[in-house]
Each structure stands twice: as C-alpha cells, then as structure tokens.
Amino acid sequence: MKPDLTVAPLNSWIETNGKPLIIAGPCSAETEEQLCETARQLAALGSVHAIRAGVWKPRTRPGSFEGMGEAALPWIQKAKAETGLPFAVEVATPQHIELALKYGVDILWVGARTTVNPFNVQEIADALKGVDVPVLIKNPVNPDLALWVGAFERIAGAGITKLGAIHRGFSTGEASKYRNIPMWQMAIELRTMFPQLPIIGDPSHMAGKRAYLNELAQMAMDLNYDGLIVESHIDPDKAWSDAAQQLTPAAFGEMLDHLQIRQLESPDREFQGAMEQIRVKIDSVDRQLVEMLAARMSLVEKMAEYKRDNNVSMFQPDRWKEILQTRKQLGEKLNLYPELVEEIYKIIHMESIRKQTEVMNSAPVV
C-alpha cells in the first residue's frame, strides 16, 4: 500500500507571511506568572506565531515534575487573551484532548513517547474524530520511520488534515553530544514520501543543551524545514523541567536574528544556469559511480566462483582490512572524510559477501 495523506497547507491554519512557523514557550507551564510573562516576552519579539507549553509531562521516572495538568489550562486562556497568540499543548490521552479543547487550546501535538505506541495513537485518533484542530506529531523515540508514518495515517484517518511533523531527534543508545541524535536522513525520507507535510524542527530536544541550539536550528533551516519549535523560559536555570536546554525569550530572539532562512529556489537566471550545468555533470559522475559499482560486483562474482570451486571462505579478514585502510587513506588525500569512505565500503563489502554467498551456494557449472 502506498501511503498517502491529505494535508492542508500550513498557511491555511496559521498565518506566517511566508516565513518559517515559529513556536516557542516553556517546556512546562509552572505558574500563571511564569507562563504569562514568558508568553508576553515571546510575543513582544514579533516573530513568534504560537506559544507552546507542557501541561501533562511524560517523564521517564516517577517523582519528577509531571506537569500542572488541568490547573494550567486557565493560565493558557489568560496568556492567549493577553498576547493574541495561539497555544500548542502536548496531548497523550483522550482525556487530555477533551480538556485541551474545552479550554481553547489551538494546536495539539503528540509526543515522541506516545507516537511509539499504535494503541495510544489510535485512541487519540478516535478522540479526534469530528474535531477540526491542527495536530503535530513528533517522531517516535526510536528511529522507526514506519511508526511515524503510521501515526500520521491513524490521525489522518480520523479526518484531521491540519497535520505537521515535529522532528525532535532519536534515542539510539549511540554516544553523541546531543541528547537525541537528529538523524536528518529520517526527516529527508519523510519529506520525500510526503512533500506536502510540513516539518518542524525541535532543536531543544535534539540538543539537550542551550549551546547546541543554534547549529541545530540552522541545519533545520538549511534542510528547508517549515518551522521551529523551541523551549523558552523567563528563568531557564530555575525551570522545573528541561532546565539545560531552555533559553530566555531575549536569547531566543537573538538566535532567530542570526538564523539564515533559505529558500527552496531562486529566481536568479545566472544561478539557475550554473545549477543546471553542475547538475548535468553530477548526473554524469553518478552514472559512472553506479557503473563502477556494477563492474566491481562482477569481479567479486568471478572471484566467488573460484572460491566455491576451491572451497575457500568468502570472508578474507586480511584483505578486507587492507582494502578499508588503503581506501580511507586515498579518500583522505582527496579531501573526503575517512568515516564516509569507511561507511560506504562497509556497505559495499556486505553486498559483496551477500553476492558471494549466492554464488557459493549455487552449483558449479560443469
């Protein structure tokens, strides 16, 4: 089944005047004063389109601050009335949805820990039947694109068309300076699958630390994301949750000022001509790359026939070690990252082993 989604354009439900959608606000609504003051300062920047606030917080372990719950919803009403900005809140259960809508929350988002569970997502979808509200879906905690797509299909199945993706990075167990590894490739695949689906970058949850917010936000813009959602708090170090990754509204304003916003295309004729010329050359290089791969693979196949007929094992550790080393050195000389060359060769080697297994398990030609 080819997945398909009916998605309403972003500008049909929120006015951004052609600019990226900017959502900012505290990780959690803590007190009326903290929420209203943060919202006021963010609204004063003039570039924020919506305020986010966590009301129900899914925490890894019990005992941490789990959000103020329904008590925070009247504060949201007040902050909305004061700033005129719409509010976005995370919902994880049908009860959250009912309450959020009752208090006039404008945008709902499904969190990473909810997206992982299809039962949960289906319950949310059922509760959204007949409701016309924008729903943003964060990527699941683990890097499983199908699970993310499944969540969109379930929510879209309930008739929601004002949809968007929030890319908040993945928890893979791999060591990284980031709290959640971005794995940009996942969002690129999502964009390729559903070009009409807005993608919003969440540098706060990727970063885990204030210091990395700029580079991650810029990367999202460079990859043509439709917006950003960033955690901002009037007194970040005293925040009741996610203190290390929040920044003051003033610092957030500065971050936005330094952000380079890129366009998907440029109307400049000279630019277009230069792009076209280079793309023709890239097409030709890519053709040679693929032809070279095929030539290498047929040599491997020939070798496998000899190995099969002489009962020699397909994996040759010394030769493999030598290949990896010499190719990495060559790559480095040619200004390529050795890691890139290594990754590519690992894939080629695995395919080479697979091909050889195929040949070795076939009967010799007599």
Ligand SMILES: C=C(O[C@@H]1C=C(C(=O)O)C=C[C@H]1O)C(=O)O
């Ligand atoms: C092709 C061979 O078999 C395997 C595949 C290799 C490759 O694709 O380069 C290298 C070493 C072997 O593990 C070989 O023995 O040279």
